[in-house]
Amino acid sequence: EPEVTQTPSHQVTQMGQEVILRCVPISNHLYFYWYRQILGQKVEFLVSFYNNEISEKSEIFDDQFSVERPDGSNFTLKIRSTKLEDSAMYFCASSEWAGELFFGEGSRLTVL
Amino acid sequence: AQTVTQSQPEMSVQEAETVTLSCTYDTSESDYYLFWYKQPPSRQMILVIRQEAYKQQNATENRFSVNFQKAAKSFSLKISDSQLGDAAMYFCAYRSAWNSGYALNFGKGTSLLVTP
Numbered sequence: 001e002p003e004v005t006q007t008p009s010h011q012v013t014q015m016g017q018e019v020i021l022r023c024v025p026i027s028n029h030l031y032f033y034w035y036r037q038i039l040g041q042k043v044e045f046l047v048s049f050y051n052n053e054i055s056e057k058s059e060i061f062d063d064q065f066s067v068e069r070p071d072g073s074n075f076t077l078k079i080r081s082t083k084l085e086d087s088a089m090y091f092c093a094s095s096e097w098a099g100e101l102f103f104g105e106g107s108r109l110t111v112l
Numbered sequence: 113a114q115t116v117t118q119s120q121p122e123m124s125v126q127e128a129e130t131v132t133l134s135c136t137y138d139t140s141e142s143d144y145y146l147f148w149y150k151q152p153p154s155r156q157m158i159l160v161i162r163q164e165a166y167k168q169q170n171a172t173e174n175r176f177s178v179n180f181q182k183a184a185k186s187f188s189l190k191i192s193d194s195q196l197g198d199a200a201m202y203f204c205a206y207r208s209a210w211n212s213g214y215a216l217n218f219g220k221g222t223s224l225l226v227t228p
Contacts, residue, residue, distance in 0.1 A: 031214055043157070043203060043218040056215055089155065100147060101216055103157040 002026045006092050006104035014112055016081050021107045023075045023092030032075045033093040033101060034067065036060070043091070049075065082111045114139045114206050118219035125194045126227050132179075133189045133222045135204030143209035146180065146187045147216065151201040160202070163187065165209070191224075199226040 005024045013019050025032050034046040047057040049067055066078045075094075079086055089108050093101040115138045125131035137146070148160040163171045163180050170178050175195075179188045191198055201223050205216040 033215060035216075035218075042220040045215045045217065048215050058215075091157065095214065097214070099145075100159045100162055102159075103149075105156040 002102075004092055004094055004102050004104035006090075006107050008107055009105070010108040010110070012110045012112065013082055015084060019079045019082055019086075019109060021077045021079075021090050021092075021109070023077070023104055024073050025075055025092065025094030026102055027073070029094035029096055029102070031055075031095045031097065032067075032069070033095075034077045035091040035093065035103075036088040037091065037106075038088045046077070046090075079109075082109075084111050087111045114141070114144075114208070114217050116204050116206050116217050116219035118204050118222050120222045121220070122223045122225065124225040124227060125191070125198075127194055127196060129194055130190060130192045131194055131224065133191075133202050133204075133224070135187045135189070135219055137185050137187065137204075137206050139185070139206065139208075141208055141210070145207045145209060146178075147205040147207065148176070148178070148187075148189045149203045149205060149218075150198075151203060151221070153200070157203065161189065194226050196226050196228065199224055 007022045032049040037043045045058050047061045048055045064080045068076050089106045091106045092104045095101045117136045144165045146163045149157045150160045151157045161173045161176050175192045177190045201221045203221045204219040207216050
């Protein structure tokens with residue numbers, strides 16, 4: 001069964017460093033998303049991406065964040081200068097259109 | 113922005129019993145989708161059940177069913193014959209049918225404990 005895959009599963013970084021989280025969405029899906037979940041809290045929407053551009057983003061997704069689809073398969077989230085409060089689980093998801101989202105297993109980011 | 117409220121942070125049910133998880137939402141839209149996602153300790157969120165707002169019939173998937181009350185903006189999940197494997201965090205989510213981003217808005221989640 002097709003699935004969304006994310007790498008790395010866990011990344012530890014120093015405050016101020018750049019981080020890139022990678023995702024491979026399901027191949028025939030058109031919409032891609034990033035969510036984050038701070039430990040024990042709700043799942044928060046960051047950004048959605050369609051047709052090679054951002055279609056919606058939340059207040060969390062400020063200038064420190066960017067997304068890219070550098071080739072036909074990968075979908076990346078970059079955090080330019082990490083802060084302590086960026087420590088969270090980051091989930092990538094994809095969907096065909098307005099139906100269900102399929103989520104990856106997440107990338108845990110720890111900022112020291 | 114649409115808000116999703118899950119008023120039960122934790123619920124407990126005995127194996128083989130039935131439990132209902134509550135969810136309410138706030139929206140001015142008439143067309144939307146509602147979902148229940150399950151997040152086991154392995155972290156990945158898995159779709160349990162979905163409901164299209166234009167459908168009056170409540171969705172069912174095996175032991176999982178919903179009680180969708182559109183006027184009351186309520187979307188509860190009923191789990192029948194609970195199993196140990198049902199223990200997880202359950203998230204209610206809302207998605208607009210026409211928003212170009214099609215993002216999901218999640219509630220804060222309900223942690224379900226299943227006891228033998």
